Amino acid sequence: MNKLLSIASLAALAVSAPALAQETEKTEYPSPNAIVDTAPARDWVKISPSDLLVMDLAPDAEGNARRVVIQLMPKPFSQGWIRNIRKLAAAHWWDGTSINRVQDNYVVQWGDAGYDNPESGETEQKALPEGLEIMTDRQYEMIQQPVALIKLPQNMVKAREDQRGDGYATWVRHKQGWPIGSGRFSQWPIHCYGAVGVGRNLSPDTGSGAELYTVIGHAPRHLDRNIAVVGRVIEGIEHLSSLPRGKGQLGFYEDASKRVPITSIRLGEALAEDPSPAFEYLDTESEAFAQYADARANRRDPFFIKPAGGADICNIPVPVRRVSGE
Structure with missing residues (x-):
């Protein structure tokens, strides 16, 4: 397990490094709701009736x-x-x-x-x-099949924001718009x-x-x-x-x-x-969702003083919105 966690940690560093470089140049950050509100239409998935x-x-x-x-x-x-x-x-x-x-x-x-x-x-x-x-x-x-034989999806790493694991699963992630727990x-x-x-x-x-x-x-x-x-x-x-x-x-x-x-x-x-x-939901494989999940785990909008640096999987609810029916 330690080896797998190390792989996930390295992947997280690779994903977050560009963002950290950018953060030093910014003073304002959008809230999770703002990210959802501006997500492009292509990042939304229609829910079948x-x-x-x-x-x-x-x-x-x-x-x-x-x-x-x-x-x-x-x-x-x-x-x-x-x-x-x-x-x-x-x-x-x-x-x-x-x-x-x-x-x-x-x-x-x-x-x-x-x-x-x-x-x-x-x-x-x-x-x-x-x-x-x-x-x-x-x-x-x-x-x-054993997770050790599967390429870890980027989304799984981002869902495990604090890299300390989850009390009820070895990994947690969002898959097809749903929170999912995984073991080996x-x-x-x-x-x-x-x-x-x-x-x-x-x-x-x-x-x-x-x-x-x-x-x-x-x-x-x-x-x-x-x-x-x-x-x-x-x-x-x-x-x-x-x-x-x-x-x-x-x-x-x-x-x-x-x-x-x-x-x-x-x-x-x-x-x-x-x-x-x-209704439609925000695609959990989209860039907009990755930004939203990061914002939920690291609140930097004006109300917050100290970003938490992590979030429980259930504290990153998948955005769902009502749309005009056909």
Whole structure:
């Protein structure tokens, strides 16, 4: 491992040396938001409507609509669960279910209220569509050839800004627009704020995808490789993070009236709307993203006094923006 870290460190020096030379000549630095705002159009990647999961909740107490938009993980990660999620959405399975768990600084969970909360007295489970796949816990990560035999991507070095490694992975990087952890023989999606995962019972159960949750607190990285990450919330997280906390065990609502009804969950391509919601993310292999990641790790804009010199992978969220639909 030390040898690999040395290789990464040398690569980081090679990448950062020109920037350091330039910094001696500059007195002002753009903020991360400024870098994102000026990123050229070529550095943005359109998200396919088929990769959007759109959840509409019942209106709030003032009658305001509440919509949460989720981007599903790309291949090769978590695809068995995602195929199930597509089937569940097509079957309108989530219509009439609810948000039934809100645990402070942890997660919001939705699905069949009786599934994971037998203490509520509800033992009925909503019948699932036929043909759902069953996954094993080995599918929480993707097996790969030894990293020592792979050329380290420049993006991986830049994501590991402080070169001290990561408490939960040997390497961390952004890949295809997502935060990814890697070891010598495997790689896996990371639980950052807004990540969407699959609820399950004790192993060997890995969950079907019918019970989902999103992170609303400090990144619970201990869940990495223990639960399937299937996506992330890209719009409307405030409709989940601001909900009253459940008073029952693990944040489940003991009072059924506190649950938030789900009116529908559809794939973006199935919405009867014109135009349908459209989004794009900043390409994590682009120069604009490299500058953005550096700015997140080394804040030099006027508010900051001392640059941190590093950033947790979850503190470099991939910029996503809404665009005009076609």
